Amino acid sequence: MLKRLPRLVFPLFGLLLVGFDGYGSEPSEPLNARPKSSTPINDAIQLITTPANTITQIGQVADATITWQYSSFSNNLESRSYTVTTIAAGVRIAKHTGSAFPNNDVTTTVRYECTSTGVVEAQIKLNIGATTRIVSWLINCVAPRVSVEPIEPSIAFIGATAESQLVWSYESLGKNAEELPFKVRSNDEFLRVEPSEGSALPDTEIDVKLRYTCQVSGAVTFQIGLQVGLATKVVEWEVTCTEEHVFIEIAPSKATAYIGGDAESELAWRFLSNGEEGGQIAYVINTDISGVTISNASGSVLPDATVNHKLAYRCTSRGLDEVQITIAVENESHSIIWNVECKDERVAIISAPEPQKIEVGDSTIETLEWRFDSSAPNHQVRFEVTSPTRGLQIRNGSGDVLTGDVISTTLRFACNTRRSFAIELLISAGDARRTLHWHVDCAGEDLSQFVATLYQGPQISKLEFIAGQDSWEYVDVTQSVVGDQDALHFRTNRQLFVQIQTQHDELEPLPLEVSLVNPTTSVIGNQVGQTDTVTNNLESGPRYSSTFLFDIEAQAFDAYSELRVQIDPDSLYVETNERNNRASFMLDSRNTWLLPSFQLKLVPIRTSDGVPDLTDTSRFTRPIYELMPIGIVEVSTLDVLDVSDQSWSIDSGRLILDELYALFTRSADSDSYYLGVVHQPDRSVALCGNAFVDGKVSVIRDFPDRCSEQIAAHEIGHNFALKHAPACGAEDEDPDLDFPYIEGNIGSETGWLMKRRQFIDGGAPSEFVQLNYRYYDVMTYCPDTFTSQYSYKRALAYLNERIGVQASVKVGRPVASEFERVSGISVAVSGVYTSQAAWEIRDISLVEEEPLPFSIARTKYAFRIVDTDSGTIVHQERLNMHRAAHGVGDHVTWGVRVPYFDVDGMQLKVIDELGRVVLEHDFGKLLRSGIDEPM
Structure with missing residues (x-):
C-alpha cells in the first residue's frame, strides 16, 4: 500500500545513485490486498536486513535491499519457490520470483522514484509456500533548497543599458551530489538573461547576468523565475529609466527650526551616463533663496558616481518656506524643492x-x-x-x-x-x-594615608605615608629582626612586591599605580591582586579598607631607583587636591645592594634506583628563588653523574655528596652552585638531602617521592652557611643556637611567595593567606616553610661577604718566577679527612679549566705545590674544608683546583697552622693526555 504521510522529518542521507538496469513491471495486485493468515506455526520468514528510512531528491530514485531467510522446522529441506510483489504502484522489484532453501540468505533489491515532494510509505510482500511477510519503509521526497542573493535596484539613462546579476546556489538534501539542470526565465522579452539554462552542482554559486536597455521613462519591476531540477524560485529586479541625467537618490526631507536657528537635511544625487565612459564632469548647485548653506556646492563628478551634500537654512521669520535647489551638470539641470518650517517660539x-x-x-x-x-x-x-x-x-x-x-x-x-x-x-x-x-x-580626597609594605620574599620595609598639603611624607615603621636592629637591605636584580593598604570613605577605592623610576627608565609595576573592599567596624574614621598588590620584575629593579605610588593615575575621579597625587620613596645606595644572577647547575645522578627526570627545572628553581636571597636564576642541566653501584640512603648519602664535590672541583666555575638530584622510590628512606655548610655543593632526593619541594631551598641555605632552625627534628642536627624564635617558626613576620604570588602567615588579607597555621623557617624539617627575616639576613650577609671579597681575589696567584704555569689547564685535587683514616686523597685530575679562586674561608690548613728538586714553593693557598649538614661529625671533605706546571718532580702538601705537613703526595708530571683521568 502506498500512503502519503504529511510533515514527517528524517535525517539527511544525501541523494541515492541513479541508473541500474534489470527492473521489470511488478505483478498486478489489488491496492487493498492483505496477507493471508495461513502461515504454519513452525514456518517463518526472517528478515536479516531491512531498508532504512531515507531522504531522496525529486527526480532521483531511492534504492533499497532486503536480505531474508525462509526457516522451516520440518524435515523437508528441499528448496521452495517464492514470489515478491508490491502492494502498490511506484515500487519496482529487480527479481519477482525464485527459489530458496531453508535458512539460506535471499537478497531482494527494490527501487522507488520520487516524482513529487512528501513522505511515502513503501511496502512489498514476500511469499514462500504458505508463508508471507510484509516489509515497509519510509521515503521522504524533497526538493533542493535554492538560495538567491537580493538584487540591488538599478538606474539607467534612456538608451543606456542597466546591468546587474543574479547570484544563486542550491543545497541538495538527498544522497546524490550530482548536477541538476536549471532554467532562468523572465516575464519581459526585452530582459536578457545569460546563461538562461545549464546545470549546477550543489553548494556552488552561479552568476546570471541581467541586462535591460531603457526605452521609456519610468520604473519597471521584472520577475525572474529560477527552476533548479523540480524546485522553483521567483526574484524581482527593479530598474528605473530616466530622461534626466541627474538622478536624485536622497531627496531633502522636511525640516523644522526656530527663528535664529538652522534647519538641516541631506541631499544625494547621481549623474547618469549614456553608457559611454568619460572623465570628471563639473557641477554647481544653486538656490533661489538666501540663508541656505550647501556643502560641496560645486566641484566635479564621475559618471554614475554619487555626490552627497549637507543642507542648512537659517530661519529669520515665522512660516513655511519652499527652498528650490538646482543641480547643474554641463548642459543638464535638475530642480527639487526643500520644505522648511520656521517657528518663532524659542527659549x-x-x-x-x-x-x-x-x-x-x-x-x-x-x-x-x-x-x-x-x-x-x-x-x-x-x-x-x-x-x-x-x-x-x-x-x-x-x-x-x-x-x-x-x-x-x-x-x-x-x-x-x-x-x-x-x-x-x-x-x-x-x-x-x-x-x-x-x-x-x-x-573627595578620600585617601589621607596608606601603608606600603615591600617584599622580596620576607618583608624588607614597611612605610606609613601621610598626606600633607601638597606632598606626602612617610615614616619607616619596619619591624627589625629580633636581636638585630639593622634593617634588611633591598637587593637589585630580584623581584620586588609592593602591598598597598588603604582606608577610604567611598565604597570604591581610588585606583593606584606603582612604578620604579631612575634616570634612564620608568617601569610600571604589574598589578597582580586587589582584595574585595572590607567594611571597617569603627565608630569613627574611614569606613572601608582595600589592599593592592604590585609586582616589579627583577630586570627593572635597579639601584638608585625611586619607588612611586601614583593615586588615580588616569584622573578618573575628582579630588579635593589634585596636586597631591604622588608619593615616593628613594631606593638609593644606603638601602640597596646589587645582587648578581644565581648560577645553578642541576646534576642528574644515576644510582641503582635509576635517573631522575629533570625536564621541569622550575620545580627546583622556584622554591630556591622564593626562599633564598638570590637574583635571577640561570639554570642549566649537566651530564649524568654515574654512581650506579649505590642506592640513596643515610649511609650512602655522604659518599654521593663527595662524588658530586669531586665533579665540582674538576669542572665548576667560581660562580656556580651544583645541585645533584637522585631518585629513590623507597619511601622508608628518611634522608631528603645533604649539603656542605659554607660550600657550593648539595644533593637532594627528587621530592615527588617523599620529600617537600622546599628541600632544594633548604640545602642551598646550608650552602649559604645557614644551620638548622630548631623544629620538627632539626633541633637534633647541629641547630643554630642563636635562632630568635621558639620552635623554629618565623615569628609574627609576614612574607610573600614570589612565584606563586601568595602571602604567608598572619597580617595578610584573608584571601591571600595560604594556610591557617603558622609557618616555620625553611631551615627546619617542617613540611610547609618560609624564610624568616633572621635566616634571610644571615644568608644576605654571607653572600655579601663572599661576593665582595671573592671578587677581589679572582685575579693573580702566587707563582714562583722560575716556574711557568700552563694556561687553560689545572690540577683538581679532592679528598676527605676522618679521625679513622686521617687525610686521604680520592681524586687527582688534570682538567681543561682555569684554577678556582683562592678560598676565603678561615681554615687552619694550607695547600702547597712544591718542587722537590729545589724545595721551592711553587704555589700555595688556603684549603677548602667542608662539613656536611648531615653525617659523621669528623668527616670533612676538602678540595682545590690549582695551576698546572708542566715539569717533573712536583709534590703536593697540606700544612697545618703550626707548619706541620699532614699530607704529602708525589704526583710527578701529569701528562696532558691524562686530562680527566684520576691519578
Missing part, C-alpha cells in the same frame, strides 16, 4: 548655572534664568524644566509663561559619590525646546 538663556566643585556629602544650589520669546504678543504656553540625572532637585520647574517672561528655576544637587556629573537640563515652552548642561564635580 533664550539669560543666566546658566555655573560649574561647581564640592566635596562628597555636600550639596550645591544654582539658578537657571531663561526667557520665552514669540512673535505673537501675550502668547501664553505651558513650560517644563526636566533632567534625566538622578538626585537633581528642581524648584519652579513647570507652569505657564507669557511672551517675554523671565523664569527663574532653582537647581539643587547633592553629592553622594565621588565622580563628575554632566547634568542635562531640558527646557520646553510651547513648541520651543532648549537643552543645556550643568557640570558638577563631586570631589
Whole structure:
C-alpha cells in the first residue's frame, strides 16, 4: 500500500545513485490486498536486513535491499519457490520470483522514484509456500533548497543599458551530489538573461547576468523565475529609466527650526551616463533663496558616481518656506524643492548655572534664568524644566509663561559619590525646546594615608605615608629582626612586591599605580591582586579598607631607583587636591645592594634506583628563588653523574655528596652552585638531602617521592652557611643556637611567595593567606616553610661577604718566577679527612679549566705545590674544608683546583697552622693526555 504521510522529518542521507538496469513491471495486485493468515506455526520468514528510512531528491530514485531467510522446522529441506510483489504502484522489484532453501540468505533489491515532494510509505510482500511477510519503509521526497542573493535596484539613462546579476546556489538534501539542470526565465522579452539554462552542482554559486536597455521613462519591476531540477524560485529586479541625467537618490526631507536657528537635511544625487565612459564632469548647485548653506556646492563628478551634500537654512521669520535647489551638470539641470518650517517660539538663556566643585556629602544650589520669546504678543504656553540625572532637585520647574517672561528655576544637587556629573537640563515652552548642561564635580580626597609594605620574599620595609598639603611624607615603621636592629637591605636584580593598604570613605577605592623610576627608565609595576573592599567596624574614621598588590620584575629593579605610588593615575575621579597625587620613596645606595644572577647547575645522578627526570627545572628553581636571597636564576642541566653501584640512603648519602664535590672541583666555575638530584622510590628512606655548610655543593632526593619541594631551598641555605632552625627534628642536627624564635617558626613576620604570588602567615588579607597555621623557617624539617627575616639576613650577609671579597681575589696567584704555569689547564685535587683514616686523597685530575679562586674561608690548613728538586714553593693557598649538614661529625671533605706546571718532580702538601705537613703526595708530571683521568 502506498500512503502519503504529511510533515514527517528524517535525517539527511544525501541523494541515492541513479541508473541500474534489470527492473521489470511488478505483478498486478489489488491496492487493498492483505496477507493471508495461513502461515504454519513452525514456518517463518526472517528478515536479516531491512531498508532504512531515507531522504531522496525529486527526480532521483531511492534504492533499497532486503536480505531474508525462509526457516522451516520440518524435515523437508528441499528448496521452495517464492514470489515478491508490491502492494502498490511506484515500487519496482529487480527479481519477482525464485527459489530458496531453508535458512539460506535471499537478497531482494527494490527501487522507488520520487516524482513529487512528501513522505511515502513503501511496502512489498514476500511469499514462500504458505508463508508471507510484509516489509515497509519510509521515503521522504524533497526538493533542493535554492538560495538567491537580493538584487540591488538599478538606474539607467534612456538608451543606456542597466546591468546587474543574479547570484544563486542550491543545497541538495538527498544522497546524490550530482548536477541538476536549471532554467532562468523572465516575464519581459526585452530582459536578457545569460546563461538562461545549464546545470549546477550543489553548494556552488552561479552568476546570471541581467541586462535591460531603457526605452521609456519610468520604473519597471521584472520577475525572474529560477527552476533548479523540480524546485522553483521567483526574484524581482527593479530598474528605473530616466530622461534626466541627474538622478536624485536622497531627496531633502522636511525640516523644522526656530527663528535664529538652522534647519538641516541631506541631499544625494547621481549623474547618469549614456553608457559611454568619460572623465570628471563639473557641477554647481544653486538656490533661489538666501540663508541656505550647501556643502560641496560645486566641484566635479564621475559618471554614475554619487555626490552627497549637507543642507542648512537659517530661519529669520515665522512660516513655511519652499527652498528650490538646482543641480547643474554641463548642459543638464535638475530642480527639487526643500520644505522648511520656521517657528518663532524659542527659549533664550539669560543666566546658566555655573560649574561647581564640592566635596562628597555636600550639596550645591544654582539658578537657571531663561526667557520665552514669540512673535505673537501675550502668547501664553505651558513650560517644563526636566533632567534625566538622578538626585537633581528642581524648584519652579513647570507652569505657564507669557511672551517675554523671565523664569527663574532653582537647581539643587547633592553629592553622594565621588565622580563628575554632566547634568542635562531640558527646557520646553510651547513648541520651543532648549537643552543645556550643568557640570558638577563631586570631589573627595578620600585617601589621607596608606601603608606600603615591600617584599622580596620576607618583608624588607614597611612605610606609613601621610598626606600633607601638597606632598606626602612617610615614616619607616619596619619591624627589625629580633636581636638585630639593622634593617634588611633591598637587593637589585630580584623581584620586588609592593602591598598597598588603604582606608577610604567611598565604597570604591581610588585606583593606584606603582612604578620604579631612575634616570634612564620608568617601569610600571604589574598589578597582580586587589582584595574585595572590607567594611571597617569603627565608630569613627574611614569606613572601608582595600589592599593592592604590585609586582616589579627583577630586570627593572635597579639601584638608585625611586619607588612611586601614583593615586588615580588616569584622573578618573575628582579630588579635593589634585596636586597631591604622588608619593615616593628613594631606593638609593644606603638601602640597596646589587645582587648578581644565581648560577645553578642541576646534576642528574644515576644510582641503582635509576635517573631522575629533570625536564621541569622550575620545580627546583622556584622554591630556591622564593626562599633564598638570590637574583635571577640561570639554570642549566649537566651530564649524568654515574654512581650506579649505590642506592640513596643515610649511609650512602655522604659518599654521593663527595662524588658530586669531586665533579665540582674538576669542572665548576667560581660562580656556580651544583645541585645533584637522585631518585629513590623507597619511601622508608628518611634522608631528603645533604649539603656542605659554607660550600657550593648539595644533593637532594627528587621530592615527588617523599620529600617537600622546599628541600632544594633548604640545602642551598646550608650552602649559604645557614644551620638548622630548631623544629620538627632539626633541633637534633647541629641547630643554630642563636635562632630568635621558639620552635623554629618565623615569628609574627609576614612574607610573600614570589612565584606563586601568595602571602604567608598572619597580617595578610584573608584571601591571600595560604594556610591557617603558622609557618616555620625553611631551615627546619617542617613540611610547609618560609624564610624568616633572621635566616634571610644571615644568608644576605654571607653572600655579601663572599661576593665582595671573592671578587677581589679572582685575579693573580702566587707563582714562583722560575716556574711557568700552563694556561687553560689545572690540577683538581679532592679528598676527605676522618679521625679513622686521617687525610686521604680520592681524586687527582688534570682538567681543561682555569684554577678556582683562592678560598676565603678561615681554615687552619694550607695547600702547597712544591718542587722537590729545589724545595721551592711553587704555589700555595688556603684549603677548602667542608662539613656536611648531615653525617659523621669528623668527616670533612676538602678540595682545590690549582695551576698546572708542566715539569717533573712536583709534590703536593697540606700544612697545618703550626707548619706541620699532614699530607704529602708525589704526583710527578701529569701528562696532558691524562686530562680527566684520576691519578
